[in-house]
Amino acid sequence: MTEQAMPPVPSGPVTRVGSRQKKDGSLAKAEDETDWAALLVKVRDHQDKAAFAALFRHFAPRVKAFLMKSGAGAALAEECAQDVMATLWQKSHLFDPTRASVATWVYTIARNRRIDALRKSRRAEPEELDWGPEPEPDMAEVLEAQQETERLGRALAALPAPQRTLIERAFYGDLSHSEIAAETGLPLGTIKSRIRLALDKLRHQMG
Amino acid sequence: MTIRHHLSDQLLMGYAAGQLPEAFNLVVATHVSLCDECRARLGAFDAVGGTLLEEADEIAMGEDALSRTLARIEGLPQATRTDPLRPAGIFPAPLADYIGGDLSAVRWRKVGGGVKQAILPTGKDASARLLFIPAGKAVPDHGHRGMELTLVLQGAFADDNDRFARGDIEIADEDLEHTPVALAGQDCICLAATDAPLRFRGLLPRLAQPLLRI
Numbered sequence: 001m002t003e004q005a006m007p008p009v010p011s012g013p014v015t016r017v018g019s020r021q022k023k024d025g026s027l028a029k030a031e032d033e034t035d036w037a038a039l040l041v042k043v044r045d046h047q048d049k050a051a052f053a054a055l056f057r058h059f060a061p062r063v064k065a066f067l068m069k070s071g072a073g074a075a076l077a078e079e080c081a082q083d084v085m086a087t088l089w090q091k092s093h094l095f096d097p098t099r100a101s102v103a104t105w106v107y108t109i110a111r112n113r114r115i116d117a118l119r120k121s122r123r124a125e126p127e128e129l130d131w132g133p134e135p136e137p138d139m140a141e142v143l144e145a146q147q148e149t150e151r152l153g154r155a156l157a158a159l160p161a162p163q164r165t166l167i168e169r170a171f172y173g174d175l176s177h178s179e180i181a182a183e184t185g186l187p188l189g190t191i192k193s194r195i196r197l198a199l200d201k202l203r204h205q206m207g
Numbered sequence: 208m209t210i211r212h213h214l215s216d217q218l219l220m221g222y223a224a225g226q227l228p229e230a231f232n233l234v235v236a237t238h239v240s241l242c243d244e245c246r247a248r249l250g251a252f253d254a255v256g257g258t259l260l261e262e263a264d265e266i267a268m269g270e271d272a273l274s275r276t277l278a279r280i281e282g283l284p285q286a287t288r289t290d291p292l293r294p295a296g297i298f299p300a301p302l303a304d305y306i307g308g309d310l311s312a313v314r315w316r317k318v319g320g321g322v323k324q325a326i327l328p329t330g331k332d333a334s335a336r337l338l339f340i341p342a343g344k345a346v347p348d349h350g351h352r353g354m355e356l357t358l359v360l361q362g363a364f365a366d367d368n369d370r371f372a373r374g375d376i377e378i379a380d381e382d383l384e385h386t387p388v389a390l391a392g393q394d395c396i397c398l399a400a401t402d403a404p405l406r407f408r409g410l411l412p413r414l415a416q417p418l419l420r421i
Contacts, residue, residue: 037302049277056273061265076270078269082276086388089280099250111225111256123328124233124301126249133240152258153269170224171256178354178402188251196247203243 034058036102037095037146044092052089055102060085062109070114070173080117084110096133098141098198101149114173134202141198148191155186212375214238214245216252219355223252228333230400233305234356234376237398240299241374288334296363297373302398307330310396312338320344333402340364340389340397353403355379362395364388 003194039055042048063084067077087109095105156164163185170180214235221227222235239246269275296309305327306312315323315337323339340346342362356378363372366385371377379385389395 028408052277053273056276059260060268060272060276062260062263064268065261065264065266069263074266077266078272081268082272082279085276086279086283090283096309101257102251103261106251107256107260109255110260113225115225119229119330122305123227123229124305126236126246127300146210148254149258149261152254153262156255156258156262167255168259170220170226171259173224173226175224175226175354177221177228177231179219180221180224180226182220184220184255186255188248188255191251191254192247195250198241199243 035143035146037097040088040092040095040102040105043089043099043131051083055088056085059088059103059106063106066107066110066172067114067117071118072114076117080110080113084113086160087113092134094128094139096198098134098145099195103149119128120171129199129202134158134205145198148194152186152191159185210242210244210374212246212369212371212377213242214376215378216248219245220252220255221247221251221316223256228402229330230327230333230335231356231402233301233327233329233335234303234398238358238374238376239301240301245358249338292408297396302360304328305335315339322346329400331389333400334396335400338395338397340395342389342394343391344389346387347381352381353401355401355403358398360396360398362393363390364395364397365390 034054035055036055036058039048039051042051060081064077064081067080068074072080084106088156091109095102100108112125115121156167159167159197166175166181167184167186169175218227218231218235222232231247233409235249239249296303298306298309303309306325311393313325315325319356321341321344325337327335327337329335338346338357340362346364354378357371358376359371359373363370363371363375364387365371366387369377371387
């Protein structure tokens with residue numbers, strides 16, 4: 001991962017800075033742990049271009065790499081990565097920071113774009129929830145959702161190499177659906193429970 | 208509505224990874240539209256993709272990529288926070304999109320015994336169809352080849368072991384042999400998909416197709 005400059009943040013406490021202990025005991029370098037969700041909310045509520053630029057610098061090169069690993073050529077991957085980031089802006093009103101991290105949200109957009117570009121088939125998506133995200137979500141829940149990417153990253157790094165490789169191959173489109181082994185060895189149950197609680201809470205609030 | 212029969216982890220992970228045949232994708236999206244439990248499970252598998260993206264290498268974007276993307280955004284219609292239209296009928300949005308409307312838009316073809324089906328246009332790696340089974344009638348004898356998913360949208364069916372009502376999904380493989388019967392009271396409508404090879408070839412394939420074997 002490259003050293004990253006602090007993105008320009010117009011206002012508000014949206015960055016957390018700290019170091020973290022890696023699973024193998026080595027101390028990871030101090031790294032900006034930017035609050036991507038807060039930036040995306042600024043895009044959503046204020047069409048904030050500086051916030052979008054920070055999101056773009058972080059995620060667009062990762063989306064491009066993801067698409068190229070999935071078999072797209074450099075030109076197509078560049079084009080699609082721009083599309084993905086444009087969609088991130090356009091659909092920001094659907095982003096619910098209590099249910100998914102920004103990385104997960106970007107991933108689903110990139111995955112969908114990959115299907116459209118490489119398979120050229122139609123692609124059904126689940127119905128949007130008609131109550132949508134809350135305008136003022138609980139910050140503790142948002143933080144929890146954002147931290148889950150990081151925790152999963154550590155769990156993934158701790159897996160035996162063959163198991164990790166299988167998961168990567170599945171998500172980079174290298175396995176057919178019948179070859180995919182769903183037993184990942186990752187702590188997905190806790191994530192599922194948290195999302196389920198968020199859904200129940202939203203349904204309850206909407207009565 | 209209490210859904211008792213859910214998607215498998217394999218299908219959810221296949222959906223999250225973007226690797227399902229189009230017909231299975233449709234069944235998963237339709238079930239998830241009805242089932243918060245599977246929506247949450249899918250969210251967990253999506254998070255694995257998010258993690259892989261976050262941990263992925265970076266490949267530099269072109270120099271003017273950001274300004275080009277912003278220009279692209281300027282050209283997009285401004286999306287606003289509006290409540291999406293939820294279809295009023297029995298088909299959740301992803302399925303209604305495929306059919307082009309609700310029940311009245313389905314172009315049924317009779318397959319005998321009061322049973323009707325409508326094949327949906329999907330990619331060839333798997334096929335999807337709607338099934339209409341009159342209340343109290345048996346689903347015509349059908350062996351499963353490959354994997355077959357059956358999602359109940361209206362009414363219910365039962366076999367010796369279990370009962371499937373709206374939102375429930377049955378996942379069958381080649382080993383399953385059963386004779387499901389639509390329960391009395393309401394005609395049963397299901398969305399079914401299979402990745403078994405299509406049997407028909409050549410002219411008039413849909414008309415020539417015997418009973419339910421597609």
